[in-house]
Amino acid sequence: MAGYLPEEARITGSARERALEAFSREYGRAAEVLARAPGRVNLIGEHTDYNDGFVLPVAIDRAVYIAAASRSDEQVELLALDFEERSRFPLSDITHDPEHPWSDYPRGMAWVLREKGLPLVGMRAVISGDVPIGAGLSSSAAIEVATAKALQVLSGFELGDVALALAAQEAENRFVGMQCGIMDQFISVLGRKGQALLVDCRSLEHRLVPIPEGCSVVVANTMKRRGLVDSEYNRRRSECEEGVRLLRRHLPDVQALRDVSLEDLEGFGDELPPGVRKRCRHVVTENARVLAGVEALQSGDAARFGELMLASHASLRDDYQVSCPELDVMVEAALGIEGLYGARMTGAGFGGCTVNLVRAARARAFAESLAAEYRNRLGIEPEIYVCSVEDGAQAERLRPT
Numbered sequence: 001m002a003g004y005l006p007e008e009a010r011i012t013g014s015a016r017e018r019a020l021e022a023f024s025r026e027y028g029r030a031a032e033v034l035a036r037a038p039g040r041v042n043l044i045g046e047h048t049d050y051n052d053g054f055v056l057p058v059a060i061d062r063a064v065y066i067a068a069a070s071r072s073d074e075q076v077e078l079l080a081l082d083f084e085e086r087s088r089f090p091l092s093d094i095t096h097d098p099e100h101p102w103s104d105y106p107r108g109m110a111w112v113l114r115e116k117g118l119p120l121v122g123m124r125a126v127i128s129g130d131v132p133i134g135a136g137l138s139s140s141a142a143i144e145v146a147t148a149k150a151l152q153v154l155s156g157f158e159l160g161d162v163a164l165a166l167a168a169q170e171a172e173n174r175f176v177g178m179q180c181g182i183m184d185q186f187i188s189v190l191g192r193k194g195q196a197l198l199v200d201c202r203s204l205e206h207r208l209v210p211i212p213e214g215c216s217v218v219v220a221n222t223m224k225r226r227g228l229v230d231s232e233y234n235r236r237r238s239e240c241e242e243g244v245r246l247l248r249r250h251l252p253d254v255q256a257l258r259d260v261s262l263e264d265l266e267g268f269g270d271e272l273p274p275g276v277r278k279r280c281r282h283v284v285t286e287n288a289r290v291l292a293g294v295e296a297l298q299s300g301d302a303a304r305f306g307e308l309m310l311a312s313h314a315s316l317r318d319d320y321q322v323s324c325p326e327l328d329v330m331v332e333a334a335l336g337i338e339g340l341y342g343a344r345m346t347g348a349g350f351g352g353c354t355v356n357l358v359r360a361a362r363a364r365a366f367a368e369s370l371a372a373e374y375r376n377r378l379g380i381e382p383e384i385y386v387c388s389v390e391d392g393a394q395a396e397r398l399r400p401t
């Protein structure tokens with residue numbers, strides 16, 4: 001059988017090869033399209049996106065790959081290689097497959113694209129990847145975005161980057177049922193190599209912010225699977241909404257916590273239930289930290305950025321209350337290690353990963369020391385990823401060799 005090579009050899013990595021090989025094995029022919037969508041880590045700006053605030057994520061060198069080819073009918077056939085599970089559905093009637101919950105992400109994506117009236121063709125696809133699942137690095141957003149990219153190339157419809165990210169968020173909100181903000185899908189589409197992305201989650205204006213020379217992003221997986229995340233996440237969202245509703249009595253122009261200043265909160269905070277006041281204080285101070293963090297990165301001041309990361313962690317732990325003992329230990333363990341600028345939990349919380357900004361020359365040694373320190377303190381073997389910051393999603397049409 002003829003082998004196939006990508007037209008542009010831009011997409012590399014073994015999860016990519018696995019997807020291509022499995023496609024040939026599974027379907028007895030070569031794939032036509034290869035889509036890649038990265039996971040993400042957020043440097044600062046946590047639980048701000050659904051409050052119309054600011055975030056500063058990066059796309060990382062761990063991604064979901066989808067190898068696909070079109071079908072002449074309207075069936076979608078999926079093989080999730082890493083689970084060795086299959087799921088199949090017709091485009092005209094997309095429902096849930098409770099036995100294969102992973103398939104909600106590609107199903108939801110196809111459902112939203114079809115609702116938008118985009119002409120979709122059926123496809124055969126293999127999904128594979130190296131974004132750790134349930135670790136807070138947005139493997140689900142990556143599956144959604146990779147599915148959209150694969151369908152886009154196979155079906156030949158136009159959809160801009162921001163519209164694609166919004167459609168992927170809609171899949172998560174309306175089909176999967178998780179009320180996430182826009183951050184994860186946005187960075188998976190729009191990330192750029194070596195740069196963080198400042199996103200104004202109200203206007204969706206965005207701007208690249210270079211990571212200073214000599215800095216590395218090190219992600220530390222506590223191995224605590226995120227628990228409680230959906231219910232607690234939705235509860236935090238409603239607490240923020242309650243804060244807005246109560247503050248509006250005095251500040252009628254406030255649409256979201258994004259519009260509230262620290263002075264406003266000091267002035268009227270007494271009228272909020274104590275828990276709601278704490279949630280609001282986190283969001284208000286976190287937005288300010290993102291903007292200060294952007295200035296720090298732009299002036300190459302990694303030490304200042306690191307201080308802001310630590311303050312962000314404390315605020316998430318004490319005010320927003322979405323940390324957990326494992327995340328706190330991982331941050332504390334990093335503090336004494338040479339080369340660290342700053343550390344904090346990243347993502348929704350309740351488990352998953354911390355993000356560390358580290359002097360690049362020390363990154364490997366830092367990772368080893370952090371693993372040993374965490375193991376000593378908790379008796380749990382963590383996974384530490386020294387990440388490179390990569391481009392957002394791509395899809396390439398493959399050609400026969």
Ligand code: GLA
Pocket residue numbers: 045046047048049050180181182183184347348349
């Ligand atoms: C999850 C959500 C994001 C964001 C973060 C917290 O990753 O998907 O939209 O709200 O939590 O910052």
